Amino acid sequence: MARDIVIWPHKVLTSSTKPVTDFGPPLETLLEQMAESMKEAEGIGIAANQVGESLRVALVGREDGTFFEIVNPQILEKKEPVTMEEGCLSVPREWEKCPRFHKVKVRYQDKSAEWHELEAEGRLAHVLQHEIDHLDGHVFVDHLSSLKRTLILDRMKKLQKVKARQKG
Structure with missing residues (x-):
């Protein structure tokens, strides 16, 4: 059963996960x-x-449309800075250019507790960075200017109020 997606700036999104x-x-x-x-x-x-x-686990989408879990991930290396268009399920309908890295090396466990290392580039590297940021208590808007972040924050607070009224 699907769970509701939490909207930023909810506290669970701004705190490091366990x-x-x-x-x-x-x-x-x-x-x-x-x-x-x-x-x-x-x-x-x-x-x-x-x-x-608040757990250190995420699902990451591959280019072919399949997904895999990353548990307790760590980014070991970041190479080749790049700026990419980015959005987020917890910041709906907002898209902004965000600084990332074209290549990353990540160490993580799967759901069976086995350790893996993965070198990724392009879209997969982008998704890995985005999801690991979440697990560290950061949302992509944290990488934006304070003006853009404030404007998006105002829109998200309004959205949270609308959703609260719909539930209540």
């Missing part, structure tokens, strides 16, 4: 719920804190 230590059925259930939420929102990645869980 490492995953339990690789049992609750993690599998969370990953399924995250996948459903991401599909409903037509996303290419989602972090656990975007569905209200």
Whole structure:
């Protein structure tokens, strides 16, 4: 069952997440719920804190449309600065140019607790950086000018109020 996606600046999105230590059925259930939420929102990645869980786990979309989980990820290397158009499920309908890196090397666990290292470039590197930022308590708007961030913040606060009224 899909969970609601949390809208920035909700506190769960601005705080660093906790490492995953339990690789049992609750993690599998969370990953399924995250996948459903991401599909409903037509996303290419989602972090656990975007569905209200402060855990260091995310789903990352590959170029071929498939997804894989990253648990307790760390970025080991970043190369070739680049600016890319970026949006976010937790900052709906907002797109801005964001500084990232064309190539990254990431170390992470899968849902079975096995460690992997991955060198990625282009879109996959972009999605990895975006999702790991979430797990570190950052949203892409944190990379923007204070003026752009303030304008987007005002729109997100209005959106949060509308959603609260719809639920209430």
